Amino acid sequence: MTKNIKLMQGNEAIAEGAVIAGCDFFAGYPITPSSEVAEILSSKLPKIGRVFLQMEDEIAALGAVLGAALGGAKAITASSGPGISLKQEHIGYASMCEIPCVIINVMRGGPSTGLPTLPAQGDVMQAKWGTHGDHAIIAITPSSVNESLYETIRAFNLAVKYRTPVLILTDEIIGHMREKVVIPDKNDVEIIDVKLPGVPPEKYNPYNYTSGKVTPLAPMGEGYRYHVTGLIHGETGFPSQKTDVIQNAQNWLMDKIYKNIKDIEKFEEFQIEDADILLVAYGSTSRSSRQAIRMARSAGIKAGMFRPITIWPFPDEQVSKLSKKIKKILVPEMNMGQIIFEVQRNACGSSVYGLNVVSGEPITPDQIYEKIKEISKT
Amino acid sequence: MIKTKFDYNKYLRKNTLPHIWCPGCGDGIILKALLRAIDKSGYSKDEVVITSGIGCASRLPGYVDFNTIHTTHGRALTFAIGIKMYKPRLKVITISGDGDALAIGGNHFIHAARRNIDLTLIVFNNYTYGMTGGQYSPTQPLDSYSTTTPFGNIEPPFDVCNLAQAAGATWVGRSTSYHAVQLEKFMVDALNHTGFSVLDVITNCHISYGRRNKMKSPVEMIKYQKEKAVPARSAENMTPEDLAGRFKTGILFEKKDMPEFCGEYYKKLETIKIK
Numbered sequence: 134m135t136k137n138i139k140l141m142q143g144n145e146a147i148a149e150g151a152v153i154a155g156c157d158f159f160a161g162y163p164i165t166p167s168s169e170v171a172e173i174l175s176s177k178l179p180k181i182g183r184v185f186l187q188m189e190d191e192i193a194a195l196g197a198v199l200g201a202a203l204g205g206a207k208a209i210t211a212s213s214g215p216g217i218s219l220k221q222e223h224i225g226y227a228s229m230c231e232i233p234c235v236i237i238n239v240m241r242g243g244p245s246t247g248l249p250t251l252p253a254q255g256d257v258m259q260a261k262w263g264t265h266g267d268h269a270i271i272a273i274t275p276s277s278v279n280e281s282l283y284e285t286i287r288a289f290n291l292a293v294k295y296r297t298p299v300l301i302l303t304d305e306i307i308g309h310m311r312e313k314v315v316i317p318d319k320n321d322v323e324i325i326d327v328k329l330p331g332v333p334p335e336k337y338n339p340y341n342y343t344s345g346k347v348t349p350l351a352p353m354g355e356g357y358r359y360h361v362t363g364l365i366h367g368e369t370g371f372p373s374q375k376t377d378v379i380q381n382a383q384n385w386l387m388d389k390i391y392k393n394i395k396d397i398e399k400f401e402e403f404q405i406e407d408a409d410i411l412l413v414a415y416g417s418t419s420r421s422s423r424q425a426i427r428m429a430r431s432a433g434i435k436a437g438m439f440r441p442i443t444i445w446p447f448p449d450e451q452v453s454k455l456s457k458k459i460k461k462i463l464v465p466e467m468n469m470g471q472i473i474f475e476v477q478r479n480a481c482g483s484s485v486y487g488l489n490v491v492s493g494e495p496i497t498p499d500q501i502y503e504k505i506k507e508i509s510k511t
Numbered sequence: 512m513i514k515t516k517f518d519y520n521k522y523l524r525k526n527t528l529p530h531i532w533c534p535g536c537g538d539g540i541i542l543k544a545l546l547r548a549i550d551k552s553g554y555s556k557d558e559v560v561i562t563s564g565i566g567c568a569s570r571l572p573g574y575v576d577f578n579t580i581h582t583t584h585g586r587a588l589t590f591a592i593g594i595k596m597y598k599p600r601l602k603v604i605t606i607s608g609d610g611d612a613l614a615i616g617g618n619h620f621i622h623a624a625r626r627n628i629d630l631t632l633i634v635f636n637n638y639t640y641g642m643t644g645g646q647y648s649p650t651q652p653l654d655s656y657s658t659t660t661p662f663g664n665i666e667p668p669f670d671v672c673n674l675a676q677a678a679g680a681t682w683v684g685r686s687t688s689y690h691a692v693q694l695e696k697f698m699v700d701a702l703n704h705t706g707f708s709v710l711d712v713i714t715n716c717h718i719s720y721g722r723r724n725k726m727k728s729p730v731e732m733i734k735y736q737k738e739k740a741v742p743a744r745s746a747e748n749m750t751p752e753d754l755a756g757r758f759k760t761g762i763l764f765e766k767k768d769m770p771e772f773c774g775e776y777y778k779k780l781e782t783i784k785i786k
Contacts (some may be wrong), residue, residue, distance in 0.1 A: 158593070158596075180783060193618070195593050196582065200590035206597045226582065226583050298550060334566065354600070358577060364581070371527055383689035
């Protein structure tokens with residue numbers, strides 16, 4: 134069978150992946166460096182009879198996405214740093230009300246307007262902690278154009294399966310770079326569709342906090358009339374101030390993600406078997422890391438890499454296990470140090486070093502190699 | 512004339528009652544008018560979606576047996592637009608207070624109007640943020656008092672209807688919680704209109720607003736609504752001085768057969784669909 138291979142930009146691959154996943158609704162607001170996702174979907178979605186909306190602001194964009202998702206849509210929005218800051222209100226709403234949606238964040242650096250056109254990985258902690266209150270989130274960090282496409286499909290699947298917002302964190306490098314993509318046939322990839330609940334409307338509760346199973350979200354307008362509120366609610370969906378209901382509801386938002394971490398986690402290990410130095414790198418930074426590891430190995434330094442693809446929930450278990458045998462860990466990031474704290478939290482007696490470049494330039498293999506050399510001497 | 516008693520129970524979620532509204536609040540009158548209007552308009556419960564924001568009025572959806580979404584503060588229209596565009600066959604109504612619709616939700620208000628999307632927005636306009644204790648809202652009259660204008664309000668209020676019309680809404684009306692029969696009639700009219708319809712309903716919050724403005728009982732506030740309301744037709748012959756401190760009621764603007772956003776979108780799709 135001939136493969137369908139195309140040269141594509143990262144943002145284009147996300148749009149392509151969304152359509153393959155069955156995405157039928159986009160609402161967004163123009164922002165660099167994610168605008169291509171909107172531009173491409175503004176052409177693709179109408180051509181297949183689906184909805185594309187450009188809203189009046191970032192908040193409205195996610196509001197419309199959630200409204201559509203409550204109607205049964207597989208809905209997506211795309212933005213970047215400051216836009217994601219605005220979207221946090223509705224990311225919290227989506228978490229609280231368990232509404233599936235996919236949010237693309239082509240990350241920037243710096244607070245405020247920051248670096249709109251230059252690469253950075255400024256939003257990793259925002260993805261986890263951006264909205265108020267306790268909740269779990271799924272975030273994915275693809276490191277290539279090809280992976281952007283496949284991870285977008287997986288993001289939709291996880292969103293529907295766990296009824297949660299799923300963030301994809303790329304950056305200007307991945308978003309704007311052109312690379313080879315193998316476009317899958319719809320039948321060759323797993324696609325989880327929105328379904329009606331398996332119970333009649335009179336028996337349907339939109340939430341279930343105790344069975345351990347995620348209740349399907351009934352699309353509105355199909356006979357399942359229920360209530361959705363951002364207030365803490367019981368399993369019927371109506372607000373509650375009963376202490377046991379509150380506790381169960383809060384636990385559930387964490388449990389449904391953390392207790393299913395085996396299904397949600399995804400990572401790559403590169404040359405770690407005999408490694409003395411472990412790099413923990415994600416997104417575009419992992420590309421430079423891979424090259425730096427090759428350089429280090431030709432110089433006789435045994436380095437390897439652990440690359441989280443699902444970055445939230447953080448792969449605590451893997452990092453903790455690896456840190457038991459590899460005593461030096463390097464975390465290169467295009468920010469002032471964000472994931473390094475997660476690594477430190479899990480590092481069992483290993484020394485954890487950061488390499489932080491926030492100049493608007495990608496971290497080069499040379500920079501990482503130099504740091505590896507330095508660490509190897511300690 | 513003997514009227515058949517309307518069966519509100521058909522539409523109420525009785526297990527969610529009692530409601531949170533204070534005794535004497537006007538919101539219950541608007542709720543009842545809305546249920547009668549939906550019934551008259553002939554939509555089934557499954558076809559109706561009600562979205563709301565945050566505030567006293569926005570608790571309404573929890574009490575009624577439709578597809579109901581109590582969203583975030585000011586953003587109810589954005590959810591309404593999302594579900595309407597995705598499932599155009601649904602009848603989507605948005606409930607919002609004056610602060611919700613016009614302060615924090617002001618941007619969504621004008622843009623929904625600009626698009627002329629087929630939604631009905633009902634603004635429960637009581638001049639105040641009742642739920643948070645009576646701070647001044649963007650519709651609070653000049654010189655009146657609130658917990659955050661202890662020396663009198665110096666900010667000119669929005670006229671909800673003028674704003675809606677200027678922004679592109681194609682059905683604009685105003686009534687009050689005193690004019691319960693008229694209110695129902697206007698609601699039916701708004702629901703039957705194709706396009707963005709905005710109904711501004713002056714209602715009373717004697718607790719948070721009235722108490723600070725010499726109308727501490729619901730009766731005084733209902734009297735205020737009765738006395739200050741000027742039917743649009745009578746207003747035509749009145750001077751601005753006569754109209755000072757009063758508000759126009761009626762269907763204030765209506766334009767039929769204007770391009771409606773949802774319909775236009777799907778019409779456009781027909782022209783570009785490819786296999």
